[in-house]
Amino acid sequence: MVNPRLVTAQALAVVALPLTVLRLLNDLDFGISKRRNPRLARKRMVIGPSRRVAIGRAVVAAVVIIVVAVGGVVVYEVSSNTAPPSSSVCVSSAPSGQTPVQVSIYSGSGNSANPPGYTPDTITLVMGVNNTVTWTNNDSVHHTVTSTSAPTGGAFNSGNMQPGVTCTHTFTVPGTYQYDCVYHSWMTGTIVVKAGA
C-alpha cells in the first residue's frame, strides 16, 4: 500500500540528509584546498567567536542527521509491519451452483468512528451450501480481510484491497473465524462455518 504521508516523510528525509551534511561540512570549513594549506590549517586552530558559532551549528546539524536517520528507520519499520502478506486467497468466482454471501466494507469504515467496518460483521456459512464469501471494498481507502484466529489450515488473507475491489473466498475448514483489517484495528468480523448435512 502506498501511504502518501509516508512517501512525503521519506522524500523529506532524502532531501534533508545531503543538505544537512553539506551545511555541516561548510560550517566546519573542510574545504580541500584550504585544508592542504598548512598556514590556514594552523590559523583554524584558534577558536574565535565565529568558530564557536560554526561548531554550534555543526552540533545542531549532527543532531538533525541523527533524528532524520532514526526517524526514517522508525517510519520504515511501521510501514513494513502494517503491510499485508503479498499472497492472497481471493479468487474470481464461487464454486459452481453457489452464490457468494456478500459482505460490504462500507463507506467510512476506514474511520475509527464507524466500527466494525464490515456489514454484516457476523455471518454463518454451511459447507457445500453457501461456504463462499465476497467482500467488496465500497470505501475510498485501502483495506484488507485478514484472519486473526481460524481453525487449523483455515487462515486467510485478502492482501491489499483497493477501493472498488472485491475478494471472493471459499471456506473449506469448518469452525469459527475472526478477521480484521490490518490497517484499521477497529474493523473486525466473525464467520462461523458449519459442517454440511
Ligand SMILES: [Cu+2]
Ligand atoms: Cu481497513
